Amino acid sequence: MQEFKAEEILEGLRNRNTEILDFIYDKYFYQIKVFINQNNGTEEDAKDIYQDAILIIYQKIRQNNLTLKCSFNTYLYSVCRLLWLKQLEKRKLKQVFLEESGKFIDLNEDILSIDERNERYKLYQDHFQKLSYNCQKILELFLARIQLKEIAYLLGLKSDLYVKKRKHQCKEKLIASIKNDPRFKEITN
Template identity: 30%
Template sequence: MKTVNGIARGDTAVLESLYHDYFPMVLNMILQNKGTEEEAKDVFQEAVIVLYDKIKQGDFELSSKLKTYIYSVCRRLWLKQLGNQERAFQDVSNYGEVIPVEDDLAKHREMELQLSLMEQALEKLGEPCRTIIHDFYIGNLSMQAICEKFGYTSADNAKNQKYKCLQRLKRLFFSTT
């Protein structure tokens, strides 16, 4: 993998790209979980160091997407940090378990598989259904806007078509799982 090789060489362009591509997701995760931007930077930096150390040891095998690996390491580090903060204020027995990174990776692999199957089902779906579903769920277009875009006589007709498209998508998705 190009990125892993670049990290092993200490290529600053690769490290900058890594920061640019993956830091926003880590920042979002930490901000949503009682953290600050500074804490997110620290956690991300620590995760990059963990990744670098693993690569340098020579036994690093990536069994998921790099994005999933980094997210999982950052999540584990953040949970550990939250746990340390909690322990400063509470009895240790009141704090829940920290999820091992392997469990987190397995959960993300399963999610990646499901998303891949959904992408395949969407590709099989065809037009105009694919665009209607994309416009409504991804583009956040209203049914009225979809009605106008596709020339339906009313928003109710567009809604009915979206429903039929979703039913077809469900059949395609569940036929592949």
Template identity: 30%
Template sequence: MTASPRLPKTPPASATLRHALLTNREQALTRLYHQAFPAVSRYIGRHGGSEQDAQDIFQDALVILYEQAIGGTLTLTAAPRTYLMGIGRNLWHHEQRRRARLSYEALPDDLEPLVAEAPEESTFAVLDYVERLGEKCKSMLLAFYYFQQPLTQIAATNGYRSVRSATVQKFKCLERLRDSVRRAFKAETIEL
């Protein structure tokens, strides 16, 4: 008997969701929002949260779900709305504990530990320069590096005749971003 090759198994529900998010993000997210937000909002409302809390928590939960689905690390054993409800509930409990701690503890005299937890300064600089890239480069880089759309799709959306042209353009955009961040850091170093 020959052993069958071991293929990586992605649960069909996760694969379907991933495909939907890649091919029509707006439609897929709107469907998820419509299906899951009312229940999460009701739960948070009944556990001391406001309408705005519900919105923030639910959107955080959707970002988590999105990144896991696109990154291929999501294993759905229930409907996406059930999964979102679970994440939302956990995030809300976490937020409640955070608020309770803040109300009982005095503000720290030394803010250094809080600063240490903040994202790297260079991340803020890059964020700033992504905004200045121009719409075409920005949307291309985000489509590839964050939304993880295939280059075939990016090429079609942006009117490139081939994947190769789209690839070259993507690296040109990345080079522009790197150069503008570099220039800014050099200028800062000289000023210091």
């Protein structure tokens, strides 16, 4: 397996490079899985925690808010560990002594707030991706500040007024479907 330096891993994550993602998975996922399994978690939990951790690290890299003071492995393990502790607490299974499967560092609270925001984003994006192709495109183009006339032209719609009406319908459909999702109550409470 080709090895990558920490800087290359971070840069690859910033670009969502598949080769780097595969490298991280092949090299580090097993350790995370062992840790979760040893501490009351399932295979599915391990997958979720690992993916959430990668998304958090990605967010931090994008915000230029990540300077590694340890190896990437230790950092990833520490993020997963923190997320799993939070999950155990939620499930009222918190244990004082965790079975460790790697080295870890203490992380500050911003990891958890990024995770909460990611969870909300996931909910919104899941419902956005369930909208029709045209609805998704209208909202994307509208939010990209493309002129209504131009959107009408691109999507072959009748007029700019019609685009505005469709945009409104699509957005309301999206909001209603988000609010009807049981996760919405959990997240907003």
